Amino acid sequence: MNILILGGGGREHALAWAVLQNPKCDKLIVAPGNAGIAQIAQCADLDVENPALVTDFACEEAIDFVIVGPEAPLAAGVADALGDAGILTFGPSQAAAQLEASKAFTKEICDAANAPTAAYAHFTEAEAAKAYIRDRGAPIVVKADGLAAGKGVIVAMDEATALAAIDDMFGGAFGGAGAEVVIEEFMEGEEASFFVLSDGKTALPIGTAQDHKRAYDGDEGPNTGGMGAYSPAPVLTDAVAAKAMAEIIQPTIDEMAKRGTPYRGVLYAGFMIEDGQPRLVEYNVRFGDPECQVLMMRLGAQALDLMLACAEDRLAEMQVNWADDHAMTVVMAAKGYPGAYKKGSVIKGLDGLPEDSFQMVFHAGTARAEGQFRAAGGRVLNVTARGATLQEARDKAYDMVDKIDWPDGFARSDIGWRAL
Secondary structure, three states: OEEEEEOOOHHHHHHHHHHHHOOOEEEEEEEEEEOOHEEEEEEEEOOOHHHHHHHHHHHHHHOOOOEOOHHHHHOOOOOOOOOOOOEEOOOOOOOOOOOOOOHHHHHHHHHHHOOEEEEEEEEHHHHHHHHHHHHOOOOOEEEOOOOOOOOOEOOOOOOOHHHHHHHHHOOOOOOOHOOOOOEEEEOOOOOEEEEEEOOOOEEEEEEEEEEOOEEEHHEEEEEEOOOOOOOOOOOOOHHHHHHHHHHHHHHHHHHHOOOOOOOOEEEHHHHHHHHOOEEEEEEEEEEEEEEHHHHHHHHHHHHHHHHHHHOOHHHHOOOOOOOOOOOEEEEEEEOOOOOOOOOOOOEEEOOOOOOOEEEEEEEEEEEEEEEEEEOOOEEEEEEEEEEHHHHHHHHHHHHHHHOOOOOOOOOOOOOOOOOO
């Protein structure tokens, strides 16, 4: 098969790495890709949020299967355009992608499906939102309704922070994403990520993970897109997962089908778990980043078979073959991230690191210039390892981090601390 992956981050590098292990893949193109991806696949400079351009490109390259990595192309309707052109695509329609593109839409679905989630209110103007915060008090959670690249969520431990978040959002800090806001109760518990594939009817769990959102050790500092992850997440036991499937995931899939917008693709559910009871924090309509990296490390070649079955409406015949193992990824980011950071610093020491099914450095934001890898984003590298135990995976990952010579980068030193 000729396969096209849309996106250019660490998630897409991990997807490309897993897909290439499957003999079904004859040719792989990643658009736009990055310097790390360019070492294993052909990269193409393409506006992946333009449905017509993507469709034309896929036709020109005789692409058989498209895997959409990020959420923005899905919200732009890229999967719809590819489907209309008869090209098999992994990723939900524009209408179904509202599960991530609109927090208010997700809450509406939860209400209709009777799925446990945080109490909430939805606002389109600042003063009413502020009055609600003053009435409810803190801690409280303020979310930009639209897509904000994983950064439009403020967990406010005091009222002043919550009110400032309202000013920021309605003031344009998150662009159009903050034109509407959802304010939620603060949920206690431990957060974990649950990944399922859906073909519109069948939902198949494909793994659990736990992300680390805060920038610094000890879960301190500002929220980021994710500073590291590990899989599986011990807090998401078989019993909790079964409860989540019965009370949250399957009712959501059924409700979407009932509305005439069947959900096809990966559904990433963030749960807050307390006393064995999962409650939905949010849905994402794509693989998490950096959770995808640990999932792909553990799934390997079967990831492509599962995604194909999902796109071809035959998930009911599939099962996931898990090794009894663990994986961890440590994000190396540019100093200053998630605030202002400089681009272009040189990264050394990557060439001597192992690249196999137990250890990989996935590139998230790199470029190649004058024969050297350079930082080209905030989150730059995903140093990933697999082991028989989480401790073994951690030791391997941090051993690689120590060998990377990048004075302008930083990483948390405590990824996996909850489980360990």
